[in-house]
Amino acid sequence: MPLYPRDFDLRYFLGGNPDFVFPSFLRGGEAMEFENLNPEGYLSFRLPSVVLGFRTRLDGKWIDHRATLGSVIVEPDVPRVIMAWQTSLICNHRVDQLDATVVSEKRII
Secondary structure, three states: OOOOOOOOOHHHHOHHHHHHHHOOEOOOOOEEEEOOOOOOOOOEEEEEEEEEEHHHEEEEEEEEEOEEEEEEEOOOOOEEEEEEHHHHHHOOOHHHEEEEEEEEEEEOO
């Protein structure tokens, strides 16, 4: 079967330590605090609040859809934060009719 079972737990794909997995998706704007992970000993900041827009042309029609903030990678010694959003559309046997996906920045809060 090419599709996941209905009761498939998407946490299967998480690569982080379970202690660092949030119970729900992050939205941006959350306060982050880290101790003893960089030479200064302490790092504190808020995640940027970014809203992205997604439009996909499937089967000749444009479909607007939303994304969730799926991953946040914090590199405290750089310092750098990498944020990755994820979205999906059900296209099943229409995958050959998927023409394009356009990502735009709606706003930064």
